[in-house]
Amino acid sequence: MxxxxxxxxxxxxxxxxxxxxxxxxxxxxxxxxxxxxxxxxxxxxxxxxxxxxxxxxxxxxxxxxxxxxxxxxxxxxxxxxxxxxxxxxxxxxxxxxxxxxxxxxxxxxxxxxxxxxEIDDFLAKLSHVKPWLIREGEELPLTTEYAQTPEQLEAYKQYSMCINCMLCYSACPVYVLNPDFLGPAAIALAQRYNLDSRDQGDRLDLLNTDEGVWGCTFVGECTSACPKHVDPAEAIQRYKVTAAMRSVLPWARR
Missing domain, CATH: 3.10.20.30 (Beta-grasp domain)
Incomplete structure (x- = not known):
């Protein structure tokens, strides 16, 4: 009708x-x-x-x-x-x-x-990168706080502005052709925690794959589409540099 x-x-x-x-x-x-x-x-x-x-x-x-x-x-x-x-x-x-x-x-x-x-696959990709603060060998009492300087906050702030609208996935030519690609929002979310001074986790093993950062062809459409001015393309390229450095200097972190 x-x-x-x-x-x-x-x-x-x-x-x-x-x-x-x-x-x-x-x-x-x-x-x-x-x-x-x-x-x-x-x-x-x-x-x-x-x-x-x-x-x-x-x-x-x-x-x-x-x-x-x-x-x-x-x-x-x-x-x-x-x-x-x-x-x-x-x-x-x-x-x-x-x-x-x-x-x-x-x-x-x-x-x-x-x-x-359908958004289940998108949500699963976000969960895959462990989007929470990881503290090694430590259980926090409820009253514990970890203060940050403005500079430490600024390091990851842009990535925390993501609203999970999925526009970057729809704009991404890789994801449209290959739904197994982890995708820009998930990788940017991992970078949000990677750059957080309170986090002690290592998520590189989840991202250093063909379906992770190496699946990106760096077209940059994800960044152009973001209504919150997050730069997923930058996050992906930074992770590629980290992965390359880790392969040369296996003890290097972040």
Missing amino acids: SAKATRAGRSTGGERTITLEISRFRPEQDSEPVFETFDVPLRDDWAVLDGLNHVKDQLDGTLSFRWSCRMGVCGSCGMTVNGKPRLTCGTFLTEFGAGPVRIEPLKGFPVIRDLVV
């Missing part, structure tokens, strides 16, 4: 509209995704997510997609917008002129329904 479309960007009943071309996949009836078009109000303060919510609330309540905070914090609303992985809460309809705006699921992930993708 497609909503009746009017010309995008023109006034309809006194209000401008823009056309959304939305990928639909209902496994009980579709063998592959199809596109349906919906006209939504074109307002200066409306993001793509507002348009999707308008469709769901006013035009077709069966449309499925993820969202939560609407503030660029939760990472839930990542989708492919006109061919690029974007957070739909921070991508405004006015960016696309007269339209149309094509909205698809994030590339590289199995589609569950409409714009909702």
Whole structure:
């Protein structure tokens, strides 16, 4: 079912509209995704997510997609917008002129329904890199604190800003072709702990593999796609240097 479309960007009943071309996949009836078009109000303060919510609330309540905070914090609303992985809460309809705006699921992930993708593999990759502080031979009492200087915090701060939106995975040409690749967010997460002065762990054995850092071809799309200005490409290259140094100087750490 497609909503009746009017010309995008023109006034309809006194209000401008823009056309959304939305990928639909209902496994009980579709063998592959199809596109349906919906006209939504074109307002200066409306993001793509507002348009999707308008469709769901006013035009077709069966449309499925993820969202939560609407503030660029939760990472839930990542989708492919006109061919690029974007957070739909921070991508405004006015960016696309007269339209149309094509909205698809994030590339590289199995589609569950409409714009909702499977995330279990992504979460497993994050867990694989041991994303917690490792202290060797030490059990901490609940009152223990480890103070850091501003410089020590700054060393890993950018990597801690990741919101797990998966845009970097969808932008990564390696992951799209090879889902076994550990991926940019997971490697950046490992670097976040590797650079933390409180951590004593060694995660290089998890990353120094063909599916880890050596799978990266350094295109840099992951960094370009990140809405929080994390630099996964840098993290991967730094780990490659660490691995190379470790092979020459086996006793070297970090």
